[in-house]
Amino acid sequence: MKFFFLVFAFFSIFISQHITPTGALSIGVAYGTKGDNLPSPAQGFGKLQERHVHRVRLFEPDPDILAYVNSNPVFQIMLGTLNDDITKLASDPNFAETWVNTNIAAYPNITFSYIVVGNEISFPSDLANSLPQALTNLDAAIKSTGRTIPVSTVVSSAVLGESFPPSAGAFSSDSASIMRTITAFLETNQYPFFANIYPYFAYANNPEQVRFDYTMFNTSDVVVQDGDLQYKNLFFAMVDAVFSALEKAGGPNVQIVVTETGWPSAGNGDIATVANAEMYITNLLGTLFINEGSPKRPRHDLETYIFSMYNENLKSEGVERNFGVYQPDLTEVYHVYWPDN
Template sequence: MATNFELLCLIFSVALSVLLGPNFATGSSIGVCYGMVANDLPPPREVIDMYKLNQIGRMRLYDPNPEALEALRNSGIEVLVGVRNEDLQQLAGSYSAAENWVATYITPYSLQVQFRYIVVGNEVFPGNSARYVLPAMQNLQNALSFGDIKVSTSIATSVLGVSYPPSAGAFSQDTIEYMVPIAQYLNNIGAPLLANVYPYFAYIGDPIDISLPYALFTSETVVVTDGGLSYDNLLDTMVDALYAALEKAGAPQVQVVVSETGWPSNGNGEVTTPENAQIYNSNLISHVLSSRGTPRRPGNSTESYLFAMFNENMKPGAAVEQHWGLFYPNKSQVYPINFPVKTLSTKLGFRNLCNGLYNQLKVHLESIFMVIIRM
């Protein structure tokens, strides 16, 4: 049996390493999506170094790329890791498949990679695979028998049948049979709903009724009044429509995480310039770091992920699809952008720091206690 002194030393050493180690390195709370639909990108280890150099504290991976996961070890970067849409059916129909997925892509890295969420499918609704999302989420969540990793799924705002005014937000008839049970499941497990929210597409779809300043966060006046709530930017309007839909679905506690947003720098005339992309993304960063929240959910930052790290030369579709990157594949910036550090200057900030330390310690100490029990 180990002595009490030895056990205390072990626990203290782990606590100290977590507190002083890379997981609490200074960095922005903004994330950036690491897309790989290109044939000219730098290797993952260089990409991780770029995240650290630019103080980007969070990353979204669209699939559990082993080379990227290896490079993320001890980086301190929190990661959203995706489940491929084509894997949903198997994971929904077999708990053992979910266990194997976790054993392959999560467990080997769990002590050195900070997994934030498992993203079960991307923009699946509506579609033939929609019925597989919830059972796949449930199987994967049950297979995650350690730590505090939550599952979710990433939706497009097209799941809404009504989005204006924001308070009228409601899921569409095509998606409601899937979205309501998913929303209620997320509410029960304390997980957020991830949403890809693009004011750019809303603007180009209706440039008469939507002004460019409203889409770019540069409006100097209130543009939309909804009851007692006032909106001066389009992103908040779109996010609050999702909150209204979640409330109607019986999931009032679910937070919305913006899992993709951004503005292309080329491909659609004067709308898609590097200047507009810089304005939108810089203002989005400032908005998130202000902790202003949205009018419907004030006072809490909307966790957000910019799309994307690189211009991706093999993305199909319209010309703009290859011009969402903050960086060119040669690692030079498409336009200047900074990721300022959010300081912990309030009691709430310190409490969040303590909560983060507790959650990370819990993962490490669970492993230690299992060793102790066997002594």
């Protein structure tokens, strides 16, 4: 536990003194809405503004939230499409234009940082086959309005066929062809790739072989030596496996945005606890502050979104309901030392 407390103390001092790090620290929150008891956008976004959190991921367009942000444009919004819209976005450029006019052009005061086409599409599938054209059509529709907003998609670590060691990272045989097409689109347009990175699931699924302190940024040991690169936490190892897969798919210059990471506070015995959730997030933020990037990309800011804003009671029972930093009444599940960014 010693390493955790050192990082915690160092990061707490940084926050309390409002010291600006040498490298950028781009931290946001994923703002889910799968609950029937959630606060209003004014209350929820007001809490974020109070904590100086200005980067927010919305999983789908919500007119009430977008209207609020349009009237209070201090936030940068990563806006997602529904998975159900992917086929229509791919097959009908007019639908893509309507989507842009309804959800982007109608809110001229909002800074849209990214548009996310779908979330964790399964490979192989008809939706996966539609992804490249959906990205292309939506990108063209956005550019036709005179705006340039990076368009990409989110994948889980399941899209990797190989992930260990990180340098061996490669997309699976089921996804490789489509991922090469998507990677080419991102490389050409200089758009980032979106990845959900969850050391929690790696540990929860195999606690006998995955070190707990390695998942928690809580060791100074080199746990994985990969050529000249050293890994002391699983988060960076998982990120660099995705970087390796992108390189092999023809995207050596494609950057990564971590669109979700977190640790549940309940729903899985003594693995998912409030103490563990607080430790994971605190050490994550401290590690991102100390390191400008991962071992493979050490001088690139790794923009990262914490999952999630709330515990959402309409999600599946168990851990899925318990990733929130806040309860629906805006009391803290645990305290986060959000950096000013």
